[in-house]
Amino acid sequence: MTTKNVSGRPVNAQASLDLRAAALRLVRENGYERVSIAAIVKQAGVARQTLYNRWDTKADLVLDAVLEETQSYAAAPRLDDPRPCRELLEEFLANVFDHLLVNGDVLRALIAAAQQDAAFQEKFAARFILPREQMITDLLRQAQTRGELSSGRDAELISGLVHGAFWYRLLNRRGLDRHFAQAIASEVFGQP
The missing domain is CATH 1.10.10.60 (Homeodomain-like)
Structure with missing residues (x-):
């Protein structure tokens, strides 16, 4: 905060x-x-x-409110969880998407505010976007450590692609649901 x-x-x-x-x-x-x-x-x-x-600013207040609520919806995946990382990624994304059902319009508004205010854009990226990308990057690196994902794959790039896919859908008001979370996990880790 x-x-x-x-x-x-x-x-x-x-x-x-x-x-x-x-x-x-x-x-x-x-x-x-x-x-x-x-x-x-x-x-x-x-x-x-x-x-x-x-x-x-109003944007700072709304961002703090969303961040506070996000912790109850989509906290970072626990890297010590023994379940397969594919399952952890799918669950994390499904929780994020559930949160977006409630706050999708709010986040779209914050994205718009960030385009109009460079100082807020930096705060939004530093406090909201980059930490969530890091959560997925860390999970993918854990998958590499466990041998669940090839060590030759670029975890940061994959994380960026995952985020790009759902931010694109969010901005275009396309479906973000558990099926999409499953589809992303399948693409990252390969078909079951």
């Missing part, structure tokens, strides 16, 4: 939770562009300065 406190006073944790919840709820209900900072602070029952003591 990138909450900040410039006043020197302790950050009220409940206000932060309320702001994140209000932002996500309003963006889901009304669309990102139609939600103002004023509406978020009113819904959260806090002062505007309370928001700005924690986040620089």
Whole structure:
């Protein structure tokens, strides 16, 4: 989380939770562009300065809210899990896709915001995109260590291809479901 406190006073944790919840709820209900900072602070029952003591922009707040929720939907695969890495990849992707059923529009809006704001684009890449690519890269490297994936394959490139496939579908509002997760895992690891 990138909450900040410039006043020197302790950050009220409940206000932060309320702001994140209000932002996500309003963006889901009304669309990102139609939600103002004023509406978020009113819904959260806090002062505007309370928001700005924690986040620089609406996009920063919404990103934090999505990141917090993502941990419950699609945490990183456990590399010490004894199941085959193919199964771990498929499960991870299915969980990501379940999350996108709820927050697909929110993520599309954040991607658009990143195209308009270079500073936010850096934050979005550093905090959301690159860590998720690294999760899959780490899982693929674990598969190579276990002998489940050829050591001659480029784990980073494969991770980029996996992400490219689902970001493309997300942006084009095409199906992201468990069948697609299965198809990706089959392409990465070969047919069962």
